[in-house]
Amino acid sequence: MSDVVELDRILPQGRALGITIQVSADGRSRLAIPYREDLIGDPDTGVIAGGVVTTLLDQTCGQAVYAALTEETSIATLDLRIDYMRPAKPGLTLIAEAHCYKLGRQVAFVRATAHDGDVNDPVAAAQAVFMLDSSAGRGPGSNLATARRGSRS
Amino acid sequence: MSDAQITLQAALHRIPYARFLGVRAELAGDEMTGVLPYSDHLIGNYLLPALHGGVLGAFMEMTAVLQLGIAQGGARQPRPIDVTVEYLRSGRPTDTFARAEIKRVGRRVANVQVEAWQDARANPIAFLRGHFLVSAVESVPA
Numbered sequence: 692m693s694d695v696v697e698l699d700r701i702l703p704q705g706r707a708l709g710i711t712i713q714v715s716a717d718g719r720s721r722l723a724i725p726y727r728e729d730l731i732g733d734p735d736t737g738v739i740a741g742g743v744v745t746t747l748l749d750q751t752c753g754q755a756v757y758a759a760l761t762e763e764t765s766i767a768t769l770d771l772r773i774d775y776m777r778p779a780k781p782g783l784t785l786i787a788e789a790h791c792y793k794l795g796r797q798v799a800f801v802r803a804t805a806h807d808g809d810v811n812d813p814v815a816a817a818q819a820v821f822m823l824d825s826s827a828g829r830g831p832g833s834n835l836a837t838a839r840r841g842s843r844s
Numbered sequence: 845m846s847d848a849q850i851t852l853q854a855a856l857h858r859i860p861y862a863r864f865l866g867v868r869a870e871l872a873g874d875e876m877t878g879v880l881p882y883s884d885h886l887i888g889n890y891l892l893p894a895l896h897g898g899v900l901g902a903f904m905e906m907t908a909v910l911q912l913g914i915a916q917g918g919a920r921q922p923r924p925i926d927v928t929v930e931y932l933r934s935g936r937p938t939d940t941f942a943r944a945e946i947k948r949v950g951r952r953v954a955n956v957q958v959e960a961w962q963d964a965r966a967n968p969i970a971f972l973r974g975h976f977l978v979s980a981v982e983s984v985p986a
Contacts, residue, residue, distance in 0.1 A: 704896040707864075707885040731860040733921050740861035741924045742902020749898035750888075765889075768897040772928045825934075826892060834892040834936040 702750075708743065710750060718759035718791040722751040725784045737781035744805050744815050745773060747787045752801040752819040755789035759799065760823075767825030769798065772818045779814045783807035789817075797823055846871065848914070855913060859906075865899065867906055876914055878907035878942040887937065895935030897970075904929065904942050904958040904972035911944035912954055916978060922954065927974035935969050938962055952979040 702710075708730070714721035724730070724739075724747050732740025749771055756766050779785055788810065789803035803817040804810060826833070845853075849871045856862050856869055865886070868879040880886070880903045888896025905924060912922045942960040949955075958972040959965075 702896075703885050703887040703890070704899055705888070729860045729864050734858045734860065735921070740859070740902065740906075741927075742861060742865070742898070742905050745901040745905065745927070745929075746896060746898025749896070749901065765891070767889075767894075767934065768929075768931050770928060770930045771897070771901060772926070773901075773924075774926045775924050778923070829892065831891045832893075834894055834934060 704746065705750060708746060710747065712754060713786075714788075715754050715758045718755055718794065719789065720751050720754035720758050721786065721788045722747060722754060723784050723786045726782050731781075733778075736778065738778040739781070739785060741775060744775070744779065744785065744787075745771070747785055748773060748789075748803050748805055748815065748817040749819070751787035751789040751805075752791075752803050752817060753821065755791040755801050755803070756794070756799045756821050756823075759791040759794045764824045765826040766799070766821045766823055769820045769822050774816045776813050776815060779805075779807050785814070787817075795823075799823060848874075852876065852910065852914065855910065861902075862906060865903060865906070867903060869907075869910055871914075874914055875943070876907070876911050878903060878910065878944075880940040880942070882938050882940075889934070892934055893937050895937070895940065897929070897931055897935075900931070900935055900940070900960055900970045901927070901929040901972060903940065904944075904960050904970065905974065907942040908944045908956040908958050908972065908974060908976065911946060912949075912956065912976060912978060915946055915949065916954075922976040922978045925953065925975040925977055927972055930971045931969070932971070933967070933969040935960075936962060940969070941965075949978060952977060954978045
């Protein structure tokens, strides 16, 4: 449960979406977003926005990397490829499951699936690559400094 | 405000998730610039702090869908088939912009590329490439 508390503390977007961590161990993670009307992407069908699926998959893949790491470090998504198989069913909780299947020294490789209850009937599939130690040399608040100066990072 | 701009604003306002993110859109002729005004709830990394990568992907995807709507004028919203998001820089806590280029529209599928930037368009922070279903051939259960 400490993971949930931690996510709540550190991740404003996760909190805004109502993301909860259900599993996070041994390079595997499962996160969920309960259905909400303010997350609808197509008002004609009530289907959750593809962008919500994107954010959940990104977050779940990142969590799988954290769950694979032996020591804490910062990570950042390098790329994220998503296949959208079908619209999520309105009213159902969206679930994503990810596996960090290769943890290198500099990069980590992750696969993930999103579904709305039946893992064998996926809504979307994802493949992602993360950079490890992504904030190398940049301390906390470094993006604030560059924002104030208005220069590039 | 032009008719096209009014239609676009109405389309945006109808999408709850666009309101959740706070996405706006500006039109110059048939070219649209998506605008994602900075807001605290978009942060994914509180240390740097940086915008959530998923939010950037979602914003670019929405820009693609809106630009397709302008180009196609279809009644049905285009649906993503697959997208690839590439991250070049972390998104700083400031306004983000995106522009979509429709590379090809076929009978069923459109190929779209989107670029997102903050202070300078010459320094993009992310790209999205994707295929979108533009036809109404496949029926969507209501």
